[in-house]
């Protein structure tokens with residue numbers, strides 16, 4: 001069983017790729033939260049693996065992923081467990097945070113991987129150039145072959161991580177500031193280009209967008225940036241930061 005969360009398709013692509021090769025079921029974490037009275041209880045069969053695939057947000061896992069892990073109850077066979085975090089460059093101590101969250105549920109992370117993929121964080125930086133994007137997608141496919149090999153062989157204590165410089169500092173101080181102050185929808189707005197197509201409303205994993213002619217944002221936001229990156233007419237902006245920036249969607253999501 002492979003649980004995933006994804007805003008712009010990178011993590012979905014990786015999760016699907018792994019799930020298909022291992023014959024595992026793919027489950028959306030966001031959709032699990034939609035099911036009323038979900039007990040978050042999952043029965044694991046013999047030889048089944050448990051995987052978590054998600055993006056890195058400010059050197060940590062998305063809050064929704066940690067919330068999910070804090071609620072899960074695993075019954076049946078004890079599975080082999082792995083995580084793959086996709087990111088533009090470096091994960092800091094993201095895998096470490098997942099390991100601790102799983103440990104709190106009496107679960108052990110057997111392997112963990114950083115998968116570098118194109119950057120979608122257009123609030124801080126711009127998207128990658130087309131050349132860099134293509135290179136990252138090609139390299140990610142190579143690393144996925146390796147990841148699938150490790151998972152198939154149930155490799156233990158197999159960690160292949162790009163933590164970057166000062167990972168502890170980034171994943172503690174910067175990540176907690178991000179979770180405290182950055183998860184706001186206040187700066188989102190649409191320009192005259194908006195056609196009211198409702199794509200943003202339909203794809204928001206937290207159902208925070210309501211389109212009544214034009215979109216308006218509710219309070220909850222995990223900053224997946226799906227709405228702003230996936231708007232087909234580039235009508236969504238975030239303050240002044242995003243006006244001259246590109247937009248990114250994984251090619252298979254287009």
Ligand SMILES: Cc1cc2nc3c(=O)[nH]c(=O)nc-3n(C[C@H](O)[C@H](O)[C@H](O)COP(=O)(O)O)c2cc1C
Nearest residue numbers: 006007008009010011055058059087088089090120
């Ligand atoms: C709010 C936010 C914060 C991000 N922080 C990081 C980061 O700390 N390190 C990094 O390398 N990439 C960072 N990124 C880039 C994403 O992790 C990366 O593009 C990821 O593959 C997107 O996955 P998705 O397409 O499944 O949503 C960030 C993206 C967002 C939206």
